[in-house]
Amino acid sequence: MAGKDIQMNIITAIITILGITALLTLYRVFFGPTPWDRLIAVNLISSKVVSIMVAAALLFRRNIYLDVALVYAIIGFVSTIAISKFLEGESRGKR
Amino acid sequence: MIANLFIFFGLVFFFFGTIGTIRFPDIYTRLQSSSKCDGAGAVALFVGLMIREGFNIFSLRILIITFFLLLTNPVSTHAIARSAAIRGIKPWRKKDNKESKKERRIKGK
Numbered sequence: 253m254a255g256k257d258i259q260m261n262i263i264t265a266i267i268t269i270l271g272i273t274a275l276l277t278l279y280r281v282f283f284g285p286t287p288w289d290r291l292i293a294v295n296l297i298s299s300k301v302v303s304i305m306v307a308a309a310l311l312f313r314r315n316i317y318l319d320v321a322l323v324y325a326i327i328g329f330v331s332t333i334a335i336s337k338f339l340e341g342e343s344r345g346k347r
Numbered sequence: 348m349i350a351n352l353f354i355f356f357g358l359v360f361f362f363f364g365t366i367g368t369i370r371f372p373d374i375y376t377r378l379q380s381s382s383k384c385d386g387a388g389a390v391a392l393f394v395g396l397m398i399r400e401g402f403n404i405f406s407l408r409i410l411i412i413t414f415f416l417l418l419t420n421p422v423s424t425h426a427i428a429r430s431a432a433i434r435g436i437k438p439w440r441k442k443d444n445k446e447s448k449k450e451r452r453i454k455g456k
Contacts, residue, residue, distance in 0.1 A: 262351065266392070269358055273365040280368055280377075288374045288431045292381050295423060296368060299385045299416070300361070303392055306409055310396060318408040325415055332423040340430035 263311045267304055274300045291335055298328030353395030360388030373439035374431050378424060385420040389413075 277300070280293035302325045309317030364384025371377045393413045397406040 262354065266354065266358065270361060273361055276365050277368060286374065286431075286436070288427060288436070289377060291427055292374070292377055293368065295427070296365070296381045296384060299389055299420070302412065302416070303361075303389050306393065306396065306412065310400065310405060315404065315408070318405065318412065322408070322412050322415065325412060325419070329419040329423055333426050336423075336426040336430040340433050 260311065263307050266307045267311070270300050270304050270307070274304075287339055288336075291332065291339070295328065295332050298324065298332075302328070350395045350399035353391050353398060355395075357388045357390075357392030357395060360384060360391060364388060374436060375428060375438055378428055382420065382424045385416065385424075389416055 274297050277293050277296050281290050281297070284290045284293060302321045305317050305321035305324065309315070309321070361384055364380050367380025368377050368384070371380055390413055393409050393416075397409050397413075400406045400409070
């Protein structure tokens with residue numbers, strides 16, 4: 253019983269540290285000088301949220317959290333590609 | 348023990364990647380730090396969780412997510428850097444920093 257408590261404490265520590273680092277990354281989202289900085293920070297937060305979802309799936313022993321994590325990773329990838337292509341194509345109209 | 352070591356390495360990569368993303372002066376340096384955070388930190392964390400879990404349905408799905416992250420993170424990083432380079436953002440240099448400020452004052456921007 254004590255060993256199981258230690259394992260659960262490790263996963264709780266993972267979730268806590270990743271949450272704190274995601275909150276620190278929000279600084280770059282708010283005060284980033286260019287749109288690309290905000291895009292980098294949002295991509296990083298998306299990756300951290302995927303890691304938090306995987307750790308939460310092992311904490312609560314639910315299968316479906318891993319599916320949620322995979323779908324969130326796909327949505328983050330597609331949104332990053334779309335926003336970067338949008339920021340790239342903005343210069344063609346002005347020139 | 349090995350699983351805890353992998354998890355520790357993953358958390359260390361995440362922490363220093365976050366510090367680099369906050370503190371570095373340019374887009375490209377921040378992108379490099381963020382890419383290390385995605386590629387090394389998340390994969391090491393997932394490998395540690397898979398070793399701790401054993402052969403299971405959980406570890407199989409974590410393996411799928413790991414392969415997906417290994418495929419997509421370099422692609423998204425390259426897309427961001429390419430769009431910033433096409434748009435004309437120059438890399439940060441220590442010597443040219445004061446000169447560029449003087450040029451901006453001369454041009455009046």
